[in-house]
Amino acid sequence: MADTWTTLEVESAEPCATDVVVITLVDPDGAALPAWAPGAHIDVDLGAGFLRQYSLCGDPGDPGRWRIAVLREAAGRGGSQRVHDLVRAGGKLPVRGPRNHFPLVDADRYLFIAGGIGITPILPMVRRAAAQGRPWTALYGGRSRNSMAFVDELRAVPGGDLAVVPQDEFGLLDLPAALGAPTERTAIYCCGPEPLIAAVERESAHWSPGALHRERFTAAPVTTEGGAFEVVLQRSGLRLEVPEHESLLDIIENAGVAVENSCRAGICGTCLVRVTSGEPDHHDDVLSDDERERGEVMLPCVSRARGELLVLDL
Ligand SMILES: Cc1cc2nc3c(=O)[nH]c(=O)nc-3n(C[C@H](O)[C@H](O)[C@H](O)COP(=O)(O)OP(=O)(O)OC[C@H]3O[C@@H](n4cnc5c(N)ncnc54)[C@H](O)[C@@H]3O)c2cc1C
Ligand code: FES
Missing domain, CATH: 3.40.50.80 (Nucleotide-binding domain of ferredoxin-NADP reductase (FNR) module)
Incomplete structure (x- = not known):
């Protein structure tokens, strides 16, 4: 289910601290939800184009429900405001996941x-x-x-x-x-x-x-700038110039190729694409050191190319 959307039912939505609402989600038919481990988050589709990530904060041993808690961000673009204003017990919420970019390693x-x-x-x-x-x-x-x-x-x-x-x-x-x-x-x-x-x-x-x-949860200052390069979108058959002051994701979207995205700041992992050839210059905050070294995937909202050409599976 990590890559597919499903609609869950809001079992409860209650304040748990100033400006924080805690929400439990269940399958409408009572089915077990996918397993998750500490550090995992889900994507939540809040409507009107708002896609946001929320960490699972309940009990991983309870397959019957997921729990998230959302802070109302007064300075935000409106996603958390929608959670506070619109999510109510008995309502429905489209979600995707879980995904985990923050797993708990084994340590003493x-x-x-x-x-x-x-x-x-x-x-x-x-x-x-x-x-x-x-x-x-x-x-x-x-x-x-x-x-x-x-x-x-x-x-x-x-x-x-x-x-x-x-x-x-x-x-x-x-x-x-x-x-x-x-x-x-x-x-x-x-x-x-x-x-x-x-x-x-x-x-x-x-x-x-x-x-x-x-x-x-929010982006550190990032720069999407760097040297100019070319990108080939293999499945779309397009070859595009990425100038030094523009993000790779903007260039791909401007050419009419859709890439799902959310934060556009390298922190959520939503825009992940497969690299067919070329060496990515990673600027994100999501991939592990291993993934960076392998260079098989990249996050085009912030990352670029080390060489002159990058070929993507798009
Ligand atoms: C992996 C992950 C897990 C997360 N888990 C949680 C969670 O458990 N609970 C939770 O409440 N949130 C969580 N978040 C954050 C959440 O996804 C949303 O970003 C948050 O709810 C705010 O959404 P928003 O649309 O209200 O604000 P956003 O528009 O996303 O803004 C968030 C903050 O970013 C800054 N900002 C936004 N736009 C700009 C801009 N144009 N220029 C400068 N600064 C800007 C502001 O300071 C603002 O307060 C998580 C995020 C990630 C990536
Ligand atoms: S859109 Fe969030 S990492 Fe690219």
């Missing part, structure tokens, strides 16, 4: 760092680490206590070390203390607003390569 111990709504993929990870008996520490920051979803559920997870840090009471998360001394075989998982992710990247720079895993 875990350090989880979440900011605001970034708690959604982290919560099932904390539960998984606890269920496996691995030592875990979780730092959870938010603007204020009322704005922080799932605090009680986190407190109920046994065995770890949880710090709940509302900024208006305690200030920012103490990252230098948490990340100052690297520990072996520890995986750091971070999800939250861009300034938090940037700070964690900075403070963990002296950890071993690959220790930090992060997922962005």
Whole structure:
């Protein structure tokens, strides 16, 4: 089902923190939903051209329902606003997935760092680490206590070390203390607003390569600019120029070839295309190091070509 759309029923849609609604989805006929692992997200079609991603934050062991939680983004283009205004218990929601660009790797111990709504993929990870008996520490920051979803559920997870840090009471998360001394075989998982992710990247720079895993909900500043190149769209039989100041996705779309997309910023994975030949110059935040090295797929909303020619399976 990862690549096909299906319509699920909204079992419940309830506020769970200031500006956060938690939604449970079930199959209308009671069928089991596809399995997922912590870190997975689904695509949700919110109508009017709004396609958005939401992390699954319920229990992966319950095939009967999926749970997502959505923050109302006042500064956004309107997708989260539609969730808050239109999604109601008993209604229907077209979804696709799950997909996972943020899987929990095997490690001896875990350090989880979440900011605001970034708690959604982290919560099932904390539960998984606890269920496996691995030592875990979780730092959870938010603007204020009322704005922080799932605090009680986190407190109920046994065995770890949880710090709940509302900024208006305690200030920012103490990252230098948490990340100052690297520990072996520890995986750091971070999800939250861009300034938090940037700070964690900075403070963990002296950890071993690959220790930090992060997922962005909003794009870091990206540039789609780079050298000019040519792209051949194999199935469409088109050869196109990609000038240095234009994105590959824009050029493909302008030629009349549709590529499904959502964020146009290299963070959601929706525009993934297969590379037939040529070497991609990856600028996204989705592909793993292995996938980048193999060069078999790319995200044309932000990525380009290293050489003069790229051939895509489009
Ligand atoms: C893998 C993944 C998982 C996600 N999981 C969750 C989740 O569990 N819960 C959740 O609430 N959200 C999640 N998101 C984010 C979600 O998909 C939406 O982006 C979010 O709901 C906001 O949608 P929107 O249309 O309201 O705002 P968007 O238009 O998507 O904007 C989001 C933010 O980006 C900035 N922005 C938007 N447009 C511009 C622009 N033109 N210029 C500069 N800045 C801009 C603004 O700061 C805005 O607040 C996830 C995203 C990804 C990629
Ligand atoms: S559209 Fe989201 S990664 Fe390209």
